[in-house]
Amino acid sequence: MSESILAITGPTSGIGKATVKALAASFDHVLLLCRNLTKGEQLKQELLSAHPKLTVTLIHCDLSDLSSVNAAATEIREQFMYIDCLVNNAGMVSTSRKQSVDGYELMMATNYLGPFLLTHALLPIVLNSDRKQIIVVSSGAYKFAPMKAPFFNPKHFDPITGYGRSKLGTLYLAQELHEMYKNQGLRTTAVHPGMVSTNIGKNNVGQKVGDLVFGLLSPFFVTVEEGSQSVISAVQQPEVYAGVYSDEGTVTAVKKHGSDFKMRRTFIDATLKELNLSTL
Numbered sequence: 001m002s003e004s005i006l007a008i009t010g011p012t013s014g015i016g017k018a019t020v021k022a023l024a025a026s027f028d029h030v031l032l033l034c035r036n037l038t039k040g041e042q043l044k045q046e047l048l049s050a051h052p053k054l055t056v057t058l059i060h061c062d063l064s065d066l067s068s069v070n071a072a073a074t075e076i077r078e079q080f081m082y083i084d085c086l087v088n089n090a091g092m093v094s095t096s097r098k099q100s101v102d103g104y105e106l107m108m109a110t111n112y113l114g115p116f117l118l119t120h121a122l123l124p125i126v127l128n129s130d131r132k133q134i135i136v137v138s139s140g141a142y143k144f145a146p147m148k149a150p151f152f153n154p155k156h157f158d159p160i161t162g163y164g165r166s167k168l169g170t171l172y173l174a175q176e177l178h179e180m181y182k183n184q185g186l187r188t189t190a191v192h193p194g195m196v197s198t199n200i201g202k203n204n205v206g207q208k209v210g211d212l213v214f215g216l217l218s219p220f221f222v223t224v225e226e227g228s229q230s231v232i233s234a235v236q237q238p239e240v241y242a243g244v245y246s247d248e249g250t251v252t253a254v255k256k257h258g259s260d261f262k263m264r265r266t267f268i269d270a271t272l273k274e275l276n277l278s279t280l
């Protein structure tokens with residue numbers, strides 16, 4: 001019997017870490033795509049001591065940098081003929097306008113363009129697997145941010161709209177994957193994990209401010225174990241969650257702008273052009 005393989009981005013903190021720790025028992029081999037290999041190595045040792053029979057492979061991948069994403073995808077394709085399940089989890093919030101090394105607004109680069117390129121590059125080997133599953137960790141923040149051109153470098157920056165648009169992009173990506181590849185057996189789910197107490201946003205506003213904001217909002221946040229449950233359920237129950245948007249585990253219709261086919265087409269086409277790709 002062939003080994004089952006899970007690949008996950010952003011496994012070194014928060015929802016990704018809780019997800020991979022919970023799923024490690026149900027896979028034979030886990031690929032940890034990390035921007036920080038020191039944190040990745042620590043996680044690898046943690047996983048191996050809890051699951052001695054597990055195989056863990058570390059891959060360096062900075063999703064804000066397209067050349068790093070390409071290098072990671074090449075390394076994976078050289079080593080693996082298939083991936084059963086790809087979890088696009090990594091993401092970040094920036095409270096000020098920053099640019100990626102490729103010149104894009106940093107949240108759009110990290111949360112959308114990098115994951116789009118990675119998904120494009122790994123899709124053939126996901127389709128090679130028996131399981132054929134992709135999970136996209138999106139966010140309910142898409143609700144506050146209808147898509148608007150220019151897409152990858154907005155004229156005006158504000159963190160809520162910038163983050164929301166990057167997560168709306170991931171929602172469009174999940175819808176596109178589902179529509180284009182469901183007939184080939186691909187099972188795609190977009191997940192909003194809820195408001196989860198993690199490191200997100202803290203690094204960019206300074207630890208003290210981050211702790212204060214999270215402290216004030218803490219009654220509204222769930223733990224990483226609770227927050228990761230919707231991602232874990234999506235992986236474990238594709239018969240329930242394939243082709244849908246899971247809002248904290250509940251299959252939910254997306255808002256009008258979140259399912260605007262015309263805007264999705266325009267946005268996906270602009271992405272393909274920007275990344276020099278002919279198709280997803």
Ligand SMILES: NC(=O)c1ccc[n+]([C@@H]2O[C@H](COP(=O)([O-])OP(=O)(O)OC[C@H]3O[C@@H](n4cnc5c(N)ncnc54)[C@H](OP(=O)(O)O)[C@@H]3O)[C@@H](O)[C@H]2O)c1
Pocket residue numbers: 009010011012013014015016034035036039061062063064065089090091092110137138139140192193194195196197198199200201
């Ligand atoms: N927390 C929430 O309330 C919430 C709500 C809705 C959606 N989400 C989504 O959930 C996902 C996980 O976030 P989280 O809340 O668990 O945050 P987190 O604790 O900050 O974890 C984010 C993960 O993404 C990684 N990451 C950040 N920038 C990266 C980059 N440039 N390249 C590669 N990896 C990068 C981080 O790596 P390091 O460990 O090296 O920092 C970390 O492993 C994100 O997509 C986020 O948008 C979160």
